[in-house]
Amino acid sequence: MRHVANAQRDNRRTAPNQFDFCFFLNLHFLPIYTTKQLVRPTTDPTLITPFFSSSLSSQIFSPLSLSSPSTITHSPYLNKVSFSLATHNLAASAMGRAPCCEKNGLKKGPWTTEEDQKLVDYIHKHGCGNWRTLPKNAGLQRCGKSCRLRWTNYLRPDIKRGRFSFEEEETIIQLHSILGNKWSAIASRLPGRTDNEIKNYWNTHIRKRLLRMGIDPVTHSPRLDLLDISSILNASFYGSSQMLLGMQQSMVNPELLRLASSLVSSSQQHKDLDMCVPKGQHNQLCDPQVQNHVPHFVQFQDPVQEVPACSTTVFSTACVSLPLSQPQLVEPHNVDPYPSSTFTDFTYQQHSHDDQIISDWHKDGVALSTLTDDYVPQLSSYNYYSSDDLMYPPLSEPSTFHSNNSNQNFSFASVLSTPPSSPTPLNSNSTIINGNNTEDERDQSYDSSSMLKFEIPDILDVNEFM
């Protein structure tokens, strides 16, 4: 049965993603101030007030972060000694692999507690020097590679297991938009998290979520081909009351309908990047290797011309322009266009090269921002965190931010992301992402009317930023 299930799973892997209607709605109209406000709207206006407060991230979700702190989750394999090596090797053989340890009679598969203890004891005494000789010296029938992986991904004492916080997830997404699948580089900026853990979390949570949102998880750009616009416009989708609610909020807007049609047409015209991509970057964009490192604000932009009153709002990692039905302009004052609280927040010393990449892209973002006279902002404003659920973007004015100066770029991340000089959020248990309670909570949260009708409370004086 198992192999049948796996075969079916494999088939699913190649199957196209089922379009999820609600994510289309999320995709283009959801303000992305930061996902936090939208994902976790609070009914307490005082928690909304510090909209541009660096302490927002820790405050905004406090009502929902009361759930249990991170719990240590132990490996399901840890106490399961019974492991069929023959079966495993058979499977490996079927996969066409050449098992690296089999020829040496070395054990593979799940680690036992005894093995773990041996490894830990040895490393505590001698350190983890030569992985090749370590297993022999430690009395383990494992290859060095296996020992290293076990140590680095599981046994290392500084590993922070448990659920990912919102801050961590946001950091992962931000960094992934710049670094691509450089999991180790991303992990170096998430203390206590391993690259494997982040990779798994990305693949099992974030990636799927982005896909359902119609966002290319590689480029972090909207992928119109992931969306079945025609099905959106199909009346059959009206079956769900929730969808209907969303439709009432989103599709009723004629601008949205126009946008939908424009998206359909523009989806066929995405090849031409000249209008927004400086020469010299074109080739990079064509290079899939480079694409991973291309912030999406330099990518497909053309649909925006279909939408009036779009502003140029350059985020540190997510260029978001918010379509407005009215040119309600908000110009943030006293906002450092290149604040130190964006990527320069990362004070880690490792991966200087990747830091340079981040820095470079930051500069590129700045450079691009200087082109904003001609720069066509990206149409979509989407929320990475809209998860699997309905998150209908508000079209109400207060929740949209525009600049009345096309040259005015400002980074929401600068004011909404993890506060500078505050490493604690990343380790905080206060905001939990993955886990039984939070996924459910998030589901409930998204389904709630407060989510669907998210608005910035009156107490937030938007005029202050106008």
Place this chain on the structure above:
DNA sequence: AAAGCTGACAACCGCGGGATC
């Protein structure tokens, strides 16, 4: 209750790059 499906994640693999000989 059983079968099937899905999510999650530990563990494996091959490959590439740097260090060393």
Place this chain on the structure above:
DNA sequence: AGATCCCGCGGTTGTCAGCTT
């Protein structure tokens, strides 16, 4: 300069638990 060794990385798989049908 070339060969080999070693390590780390990213992609992939296997397995289990829980859920759904």
